[in-house]
Amino acid sequence: MATVEIIDVSLTEVVPARLRGRYFQVIPVTGTSSAGHSIEIAGWVLGRECPVVAVELLNERNVCRRAPVNNYRPDAAKIYPNVPEAAYSGFKINMTVLGLTPEIEFLVQAVLKDQNRVPLGVIRARRSWRRDTFDTNPPLVSVVIPCYDQAHFLSEAIESVLAQTYPHFELVVVDDGSNDNTAAVVNRYPGIRYFRQENQGLAAARNAGLRQTMGEYLVFLDSDDRLLPSALEAGLRCFRENPACGFVYGHCQFIAFDGASMRGLPPPVVKVDFYLELLRSMPILAPASVMYRREVFESVGGFNVALSPAADYKMYYDIARRFPVSCHGEKIVEYRKHGTSMTRDSLRMLRANLAALRLQRQHVKADRSKKEAYKAGIKFWKKQCGPGAVQQIKALAETGQWKRAIAGSWTLLRLCPSYLSLLMGDKPLPRKIRDWIERNVGETAPSRSRGDVSQQLVQQIRQVVHTRIPSHAKVIVVDKGDGGVLELDAREQWHFPEPKEGSPEKLLAAGSSKGSKEVPWMNVGSAYDFRLYEGKGRRKLLGAIKVMRTEGATLSAALEPVPARNTTGTGTILWNSRNDSESEIYVSMSPRFSGYYPLDSNEAVARLEALREKGAEFLLLPCTAFWWLEHYPEFKLHLEDRYRVIADAKTTDNTCIIFDLRCASPAKQRSVTSV
Known part of the structure; x- marks a missing residue:
């Protein structure tokens, strides 16, 4: 179990010219530790001439959390009775320490409305893992068995769990919309929890089972596989010897359709960094050979439903990148090879595994x-x-x-x-x-499209929309805002994110990191926005300028490169009014020049909810926008918690996902941070 100890909290001196005052406290308090993997920072901060709009928490110069300053604080109002904004000068930040170095240092800083930063204090903490006392306090292991039309194998899977030498476990079977007698098979075994849902795929079924469990450790057993009797005991023993691991795993024995043993390749031996070996090959063959620590699993997020055939490897990548992994070397699973297995669909496995691996590209390019x-x-x-x-x-x-x-x-x-x-x-x-x-075959294989999706994909999406979305409905389509439409018959299509005012943003130039481009088409009196993005897809905004051309006058800017750690840089403004009269130059500043895509999940959620309030009824993500669910994880959770999926990646052959926005789940409503 993870523990957090607060070593020291030191406040910086108040800067009178910028702040009236500040106060914050940390839970757990200084000098104590608590079981868990998060800390809470709550307090208030009050600006003087320029108001404070947010508080940031930084670790190794990276912003980990950002919270708005808008909570009610009666203690601040009592200290500053003549300052109206004092009553709502509070903030609260919850920060997980999982994945950080054992010795942790956080910088707490205030963000002023003019985007200047003022340090508030430094928090020093220590993260560690407490060895579980399995003998006196045996932990609960949750075993989840997702099942779709595999009732003929299910009894073997259930009985393999019931035969475990470690007795402290719970077993949940998730029926993913089976058409066979899955429910009848489960009813033969008292004490097993059974949950049924509409068919949504393996990853969604695993996630549903996770929500029904309470164990400290997790095992996901496919309904056609079998655990060997010592499987749970071997995993827990490995965790006891390696308490910092995110997950542990063992090896498997291949079996045929009838359960007979099959000869397989010798189990791979990982001698180097496990994350490197994961990137390079397939060291884990059977999903049930893995036992997860629940708090680590939940900190990374559930299985990715868009990558269902490779959702387990996506999970392995994300955990191994941040936590140690250990192999105990014992055979603990009988892994069945048969014609109806999902792994026999090589085309799906090819698409999903390459997609899962390519999501790691951003994490490996610097090493x-x-x-x-x-x-x-x-x-x-x-x-x-x-x-x-x-x-x-x-x-x-x-x-x-x-x-x-x-x-x-x-x-x-x-x-x-x-x-x-x-x-x-x-x-x-x-x-x-x-x-x-x-x-x-002679044509160049397409790279990630900069414009509309291919015509073949458009036709497939239209067929899905025709069967799932009523005519005359208002549909939000996550696209690139370049004017392209899917032509959804009588349905009203809304771009998301919404295009900027004026004409759609179009590609002007692409290629190397340096260049120039002549633009002879600039109209006199019209304003133009030019934005520079890193890479492809407009995901990271590097710079922007807004220019307007008038008859006889010129105005331009020459900006020097800014080092990564600096917050200011040098620039030169050039002008010529082309007449003998005097001229004046004015300047104004806004917090940021917005790029095309949202900065974070909060902004993505706020933009979506704003469109929903205007009457949007459905949200459609084409496969070219599936990266949103990885890039904006809280946005993904917001959708999954509030809205029903009426078409998932599996049922649409990985062409699109559709959410029904007409009725949000009242029990799972989340607050949305305004932007």
Whole structure:
């Protein structure tokens, strides 16, 4: 169990010119420790000439949390009775320490309305793990079994849990909309909790089961696999010996459809950094061989439903990047290989695993060894899934499933073009598939689109919308705001984020980090916004200028580069009024020049709720916008907690996700921070 100890809290001197006063306290208090993985900072701060709008918490010069200053504080109002804003000068910050270094130092600073920062104090803390006393206080282990039309295997999975040598566990079975007798099988075993939901996929079923459990440790057992009797005991013993681990794991034994043992490859041995090995290959073969520490699992977030076939590896990446991982080396799972297993769908596995790995790109690009491991991992998954994808496409073509065969060929061309030669092979394909490949193989495989999604994807999304969304409904579409529309028949389509005023933002230039561009089309009297973004997709705004051209006058700015740690920089303003009269230059400042995408989850939620209040009824995320759910995790939780999913990635073949905004769940409503 995680513990947090507050070593010291030191307040900085008040700057009279900027602040009237400040006060904050930390829980747990100085000199004490508490079980858990978070600290709470609450207090008030009052500006003098410039009001305080927020308080930030920094660790190693990175902003970890930002809270608005708007809480009611009667103690501040009593101290400053003649200052109206004193009554609402309070703030509160909750900060988890999971994933941080054992010795932690936080800087607390006030953010003024003019965007200047004033330090308030420094908090020093220590994070540690308390060894669980398993003998005197045995922890509860939660085992979740998601099941979809696997009732014929389910009894074996249940009985393997009931046969565990470690007795302190709870078992939850999640029926993911099965069409067989799953419920009847569960009813044979008293004491097992059963939960049924509409079919939403493996990752969503696991998340649903997690919400029904209370254990300190978690195991997710697929309904067609079996735990060996000592599985839970081995995992807990490894945690006791390695209390700082985020998860521990063991090895598996392959079994056939009838449960007979199969010969498999020797279990991989990880001798280097586990995160590097995860990036490079597939060291964990069976999901049930992993035991998670619950508080670590929840700090990272649940399984990613958009990556359901590879949601477990997405979880492994996120935890191993921040926490130690240990392997106890024992065989604890019987992993069944059969024709109906999801892992046999090589095309889905190829798409999902490459997508999950590519989400790690932002975390590895600054480290050479991690970057090399990442590149090796891309090759590994192509080699792992490519041949199976080829055989799957051939089987689809031979059975006359032309639409799915062509879609699979497109996936292969986009992700593994080198395997097209295997697809052409010695045995000729039907002419319909062969002609399609010959037409497309010479074209460049598309990179991430800067404009509208492909026409094929548009058609697939329209079909989903036609069956799931009523006509004449108002639909928010997460797009790039460049004027492209999906033409959803009579349904009213709203761009999200909303386009800026004036004409849609269009790409002016792209390429290297330096350059210039002549723009001969600037109209006299019109204003133009120019924005510089890093990389592709307009996700990180680096600089912006607004210019207006008038007859006979010029005004321009030359800005010097600003070092990463500086908050100010040098610039030169050049002007020429083109006449003999005197001229004046005025300047104003705003807190920030907004980029196209929201700065954080709070802003994304606020923008969404503003559109909902205007009458929006549905939210549609095309697959080109799935990265939102990773980039804005609190935005994702807001959607999942409040609104019903009427089309998920699994049921739409990874083309889109649709949320019904018409009725928010009253029991799960969240407060939205205004922006």
